[in-house]
Amino acid sequence: MGHKEPLLLSQSNVNSAYQKFRRYFRRVFKFEQMDFQFAFWQMFYLLAAPQKLTKVFRARKNFKSQFARDDPAFLILFAAALIITSIGFSLRLSHTFGQFLVFLVLEIFLDCIGVGVIIATxxxxxxxxxxxPKNLPQDVEWGFAFDIHLNAYFPPLMLLHFVMILFYNFFVREGNFFSIFLGNSVWLAASIYYVYITFLGYHSMQILRKINLFLIPIPLLVIVYIITIFLQMNVSSIVFESYYSNRLGW
Structure with a gap:
């Protein structure tokens, strides 16, 4: 009988992953060692042409023997974008400073990191x-899986925390068919962005089979979108009035 490799990482792989994790977070406060220009470039293409980033993932593997990022610049800029958009969000909803802090903590540690850890795992x-394939020694790195989540989370963050809040009254308060249609379309675009970038991330490894399974949620999302339009369900109003308010008792 052929030998089957266990899914669990060997001790050497665990030690290697731990060393990469330590090196990564040791660089968080060493701004002079970070390539912010390259991180900005990645963010731009996540919005404009996410398929271009597959070449970046493959190049990182060829040059640094890992898919996961070893430069915290993207994480720093991502955190800054999350904080700035949350400030705008709280100002628009007239949060107190205390409410803003609670909102920011929940956004970072629950919505982004908490959900991201679950999805990545x-x-x-x-x-x-x-x-x-069972005969391949190479595994998908957990750090890369979380990187993919951050990549996929960035466009929805911009759409739902920036674009949506600029037109808050139109999308949330109006309630007519046109506002519901456009608002729900933004939510559909944000959801498809997340699914598509997740697909691109895993597809870039070129070792995985049946990778098109990652695209299955897209037609389901379109069906749900059509149903909400037909029933004139204002997704923006449901989320902003319920999730962002009732979960904190505001």
Whole structure:
């Protein structure tokens, strides 16, 4: 009988991952060592042409023997974007400073990091367990799975925390068919962005099979979108009035 590789990482791989993790976070406060111009470039293409980033992932693997980022510049800029958009969000909703702090903590540690850890861990397990050929020694790195989540989260952040809040009254307060149509379309675009960039991230590894399974949520999202338009359900109003308010009791 052939030998089957266990999914669990060997001790040497665990030590290697731990060393990469330490090196990464040691650089968080060393701004002179970060390439912010390259990080800005990645953010721009995540919005304009996310498929171009697949070449970046492959190049990183060729030059640095890992898919996951080793430069915290993207994380720093991502955190800055999250803070700035949250400030605008709280100003628009007339939050007090205390409410803003609670809102920011929930946005960072629950919505972004907490949900991201869950999604990254589930997809990391599924890709290594079911989509990777058993005879390949290379595994999908958990750090890369979380990187993919951050990449996929950035366009929805810009759409829902920046574009949406600029037109808050139109999308949330108006309630007519045109505002519901446009507002729900923004939510659909944000959701498709997340799914598509997630697909591109795992597709860039070129070792996974049946990778098109990652695109299955897109037609389901379109169906839900059509239903909300038909029933004139204002997704923006439901989310902003319920999720962002009721979860904090405001």
């Amino acid at each position: 589930i997809l990391w397990y599924i890709t290594n367990k079911f989509l990777k």
